[in-house]
Amino acid sequence: MVVATKPIRMVLAKVGLDGHDRGVKVLNRALREAGIEVVYTGLWQTPAAAAKAAMEEDADILGLSLHSAAHNTLVPMVFEEMRARDRGHVPVVVGGIIPPHDVQTLLDCGVAAIFGPEVSLDSIIEQVKALGVRNGRPARLPVTGSPEEWVAQTKRGDLSALGRLLSWIESDASTYEVERLLGSGPTRAVCIGVTGAPGVGKSTLIGQVLREIRRRGLRIGVVAVDPASPLTGGAVLGDRARMAGIAEDPNVFVRSSASRGAMGGLAPTTGAMLRAMDLAGMDALFVETVGAGQNDVEVRKVSATVVLVMMPGAGDDLQLQKAGITEIANVFVVNKSDLPGADVLVAQIRQEISREAKVVKTVASTGEGIPELVDMLLDGRG
Amino acid sequence: MVLARGAMATEVTEFEKFLTISGRPVQRVYGPEDVAGIDHDRDIGEPGCFPFTRGIHADMYRGRLWTMRQFAGFGTPHQTNERFKFLIRQGQTGLSTAFDLPTLMGRDSDDPLSRGEVGRCGVAVDTLADFEILFDGIDLGEASVSMTINAPAAIVLAFYIATADKQGVPRDKLRGTCQNDILKEFHAQNEFIYPPAPSLKLVIDTIEFCSNEMPQYNPVSISGYHIREAGSTAAQELAFTIYDGITYAEESIKRGLDKDKFLPRLSFFFNAHNDFFEEIAKYRAARRLWAHLVRDRFGSNNPRSMWLRFHAQTAGCSLYNKQPYVNLMRTAYQAMAAVLGGCQSLHTNSMDETLGLPTENAVTLALRTQQVLAYETGVTNTVDPLGGSYFIERLTKDIEEEAWEYIRRIDEMGGILRAIESGYVRREIADAAYRDSKRVNAQERIVVGVNAFEEDPGPPIEILKIEQAAEDEQVERLRKVKAERNPAAVETALQRIREAARAGENLMPALIEGCKAYPTVGEMARAMEDVFGRYDGGPLW
Numbered sequence A: 001m002v003v004a005t006k007p008i009r010m011v012l013a014k015v016g017l018d019g020h021d022r023g024v025k026v027l028n029r030a031l032r033e034a035g036i037e038v039v040y041t042g043l044w045q046t047p048a049a050a051a052k053a054a055m056e057e058d059a060d061i062l063g064l065s066l067h068s069a070a071h072n073t074l075v076p077m078v079f080e081e082m083r084a085r086d087r088g089h090v091p092v093v094v095g096g097i098i099p100p101h102d103v104q105t106l107l108d109c110g111v112a113a114i115f116g117p118e119v120s121l122d123s124i125i126e127q128v129k130a131l132g133v134r135n136g137r138p139a140r141l142p143v144t145g146s147p148e149e150w151v152a153q154t155k156r157g158d159l160s161a162l163g164r165l166l167s168w169i170e171s172d173a174s175t176y177e178v179e180r181l182l183g184s185g186p187t188r189a190v191c192i193g194v195t196g197a198p199g200v201g202k203s204t205l206i207g208q209v210l211r212e213i214r215r216r217g218l219r220i221g222v223v224a225v226d227p228a229s230p231l232t233g234g235a236v237l238g239d240r241a242r243m244a245g246i247a248e249d250p251n252v253f254v255r256s257s258a259s260r261g262a263m264g265g266l267a268p269t270t271g272a273m274l275r276a277m278d279l280a281g282m283d284a285l286f287v288e289t290v291g292a293g294q295n296d297v298e299v300r301k302v303s304a305t306v307v308l309v310m311m312p313g314a315g316d317d318l319q320l321q322k323a324g325i326t327e328i329a330n331v332f333v334v335n336k337s338d339l340p341g342a343d344v345l346v347a348q349i350r351q352e353i354s355r356e357a358k359v360v361k362t363v364a365s366t367g368e369g370i371p372e373l374v375d376m377l378l379d380g381r382g
Numbered sequence B: 001m002v003l004a005r006g007a008m009a010t011e012v013t014e015f016e017k018f019l020t021i022s023g024r025p026v027q028r029v030y031g032p033e034d035v036a037g038i039d040h041d042r043d044i045g046e047p048g049c050f051p052f053t054r055g056i057h058a059d060m061y062r063g064r065l066w067t068m069r070q071f072a073g074f075g076t077p078h079q080t081n082e083r084f085k086f087l088i089r090q091g092q093t094g095l096s097t098a099f100d101l102p103t104l105m106g107r108d109s110d111d112p113l114s115r116g117e118v119g120r121c122g123v124a125v126d127t128l129a130d131f132e133i134l135f136d137g138i139d140l141g142e143a144s145v146s147m148t149i150n151a152p153a154a155i156v157l158a159f160y161i162a163t164a165d166k167q168g169v170p171r172d173k174l175r176g177t178c179q180n181d182i183l184k185e186f187h188a189q190n191e192f193i194y195p196p197a198p199s200l201k202l203v204i205d206t207i208e209f210c211s212n213e214m215p216q217y218n219p220v221s222i223s224g225y226h227i228r229e230a231g232s233t234a235a236q237e238l239a240f241t242i243y244d245g246i247t248y249a250e251e252s253i254k255r256g257l258d259k260d261k262f263l264p265r266l267s268f269f270f271n272a273h274n275d276f277f278e279e280i281a282k283y284r285a286a287r288r289l290w291a292h293l294v295r296d297r298f299g300s301n302n303p304r305s306m307w308l309r310f311h312a313q314t315a316g317c318s319l320y321n322k323q324p325y326v327n328l329m330r331t332a333y334q335a336m337a338a339v340l341g342g343c344q345s346l347h348t349n350s351m352d353e354t355l356g357l358p359t360e361n362a363v364t365l366a367l368r369t370q371q372v373l374a375y376e377t378g379v380t381n382t383v384d385p386l387g388g389s390y391f392i393e394r395l396t397k398d399i400e401e402e403a404w405e406y407i408r409r410i411d412e413m414g415g416i417l418r419a420i421e422s423g424y425v426r427r428e429i430a431d432a433a434y435r436d437s438k439r440v441n442a443q444e445r446i447v448v449g450v451n452a453f454e455e456d457p458g459p460p461i462e463i464l465k466i467e468q469a470a471e472d473e474q475v476e477r478l479r480k481v482k483a484e485r486n487p488a489a490v491e492t493a494l495q496r497i498r499e500a501a502r503a504g505e506n507l508m509p510a511l512i513e514g515c516k517a518y519p520t521v522g523e524m525a526r527a528m529e530d531v532f533g534r535y536d537g538g539p540l541w
Helices: A022-033 A047-056 A071-084 A100-109 A121-131 A147-155 A159-171 A175-182 A202-215 A270-279 A294-302 A316-321 A323-328 A342-352 A370-378 B002-017 B040-044 B077-089 B128-134 B153-167 B183-189 B196-213 B225-229 B234-254 B259-265 B276-297 B326-340 B360-375 B390-413 B416-422 B424-441 B468-484 B487-503 B508-515 B521-532
Strands: A009-014 A037-040 A061-066 A092-096 A113-115 A190-196 A220-226 A235-237 A252-258 A284-288 A305-310 A331-334 A358-361 B095-098 B145-148 B176-178 B220-223 B266-272 B309-314 B345-347
Touching (some): A022 A037, A022 A061, A022 B424, A071 A100, A100 A113, A113 A121, A147 A175, A159 A252, A159 A270, A175 A270, A190 A370, A202 A284, A220 A270, A270 A294, A331 A370, B077 B095, B077 B128, B183 B225, B183 B234, B196 B220, B196 B259, B196 B508, B196 B521, B220 B225, B225 B234, B234 B266, B234 B390, B259 B266, B276 B326, B276 B390, B326 B345, B390 B416, B416 B424
Parallel strands (some): A009 A061, A190 A284, A220 A252, B266 B309
16 A cells, blocks of 8 residues: 655644743744644643544644643653553654753653754754654554554544544545445434634634533534645644643544645545544534635535534624525524624624524633534434 | 946845844934934923833932842742742842742642642642741731732732731732733733633722722733733734733723722833843833823823833743853843833843743842842933933834834724734734744844854753652642631632622622632632633634
């Protein structure tokens, strides 16, 4: 089997309680410009959450950012968590504030490289690229295993295998092979697409929706789609950073996916990825896409329900006049409805879309309106 | 013609080469034409006179030196109490408290997420009992106490007030500053708990309470320091900080507070970065901007309300592990810029701050840096010695104008809460940080010992180690306090906090009386979270 060339995928996590994120964000952009797919999991990660993200994303390399002197406690825990998820082989690098007397301790623990504030971006990129590849192939791909095995393991609920299966779907698989192994019919699970303009709180909303669905005992899969940079092929896959409250929950599987410039904003393989998650036994599947334009019409092809998230005062007329998304959306969410103008926006939706349009007002940051929204999305399944 | 084109190319290249750290072009020479539009009386003013460009006092450091306020706080409250006493013996004139990350995030030492973090980067505080230890043997009526705390600031301020109550110190005698600037957490430092709107309400609660009961205390230190540490330009640091100040002022006025009672108690906190002239100009522009806003936007003619009093801290982001002794020189020049810019108090970073908490030796050297500046260099002998410089006056005006432009833009968006929700501020800062990193990476901006002059690693320096014992000790004390307190009284206190939050009341009375039953920071923070919700951050940039 020939392994196709594709970007190295790196998960970046800020582990611990510190919120200083200048370095990790600069590195995020620099790595992206260098052609690496970066999944930034956000602030306040626990070791378990960081390792879970690395497993779900099937990362070639895991980068930890620490500034709070908790590294000697947290880094060994990350390694334990990685081994527990069958990812002990993935290189782990550490950046941030690490005193010299702790460097050897971390290296002995298994850290592959340590980057202090003075290490140049070029040097970091070079080392990440070197670490992210093994024998000329992305490090994430193990020497053993095959798609058939991963499908069988996934059907038995093995989420570690699901991570590998998703990588195969994204990179090596032909459409024919995918359909042969996964089938092409509708999923057992309910499929929900969520879209909305930047700043409307879509990711926070999804985080709350996921928590509510978990409270009802259902298992969830999420595909978060982000546009790749057309220049280099790298991507900043950052949406999982907003799902912080469920970062450790093994019954929420989140996978980021680069659209790589595909028409419609969705990665070409999104439908197959959803089917793979369905095989793993997920009850509800979500696709989160970026933007709120013509590009997002594609979300309908993989989702029975399409949610458009809006907020008051964010160019309401423009939101509603975008022809494509409003025609295929069937649930409208007015988030941040504690801001002025929420009822005006609701009225505009009913007037311009349909008097019977399903509209829910939410305040995702407090959870207001979330149970009602989830009732609508699950449509009697939970 | 070929020669002319070559000359132009050279000129363009030269122009682009000479930039401030913020990326602002600097001319080869400045002269009278560069200050032609600046009127001394209207735009600059005498020291101590509107618009206070040259300083808020007529005699500045001839009358009184800046307060040498060094940050302190690590390990357990006992250890920090010892450090406070050490600093007082060394001549420090004000106490400044740094809290550990669990405390800053409203979590207790026994919270699973606190593991490995307790007592590192600051002192661990879980209940009022810890505050009693922290200030044991220190008269709160005599010491000026500053506290660096933001999201749970109202809780920690309540602890401070309750400790003073217990010491028998009248509230109107309490002096100091609480950072308590939640808006900059959404821009830069990310130490928030609740969404922006209820977070802002909590700050206004503290301003109202202090305005009424603690007239000598500064409830807010409106902070540009962290915005700059996150990578902003100097003008962005100024603009976003001032806009946060506008927000606190306007919300306080909306609540009916007396302008001339609370405005004099708003203090500011700026970064002192490496670009010497740019920093001096930034502080001068800050005073001028604020004076105009107070007079023209808030409608006060009281000079004390117009004063922009600021604390400065040297730039942590300018320090490096390599050749750490070089950090001493960076800090010294940064401190001089802060003084020539007219700061009211100053923290000089220790050379080892990128390696861990500072050792006593490093802290002493940092304090001596200020003392040499104050007593040996002569820069304190005259007010605003760089005033009138063509370059300084031009740069002051340029930075001020750029800041005004940002202020207008945020006004057009509908204010700072809207700018936070849309990610505008974070995006501006992240873009500036990235541009600067690329410049350093490409050696377009030289950092000595880091991207040039790298041969010699320099001698090793002593580094402070915080042992696990600090965490174990703190968790054990917390366990003891929990075992000994009255559970019914604790629950009553927490319920009272929830009720006050739900009713939209000022929360300070409930927090002060409630904390005397010894609920924990985490419990009090969760009580408010039950009403306000939790925030996981705005758009990613």
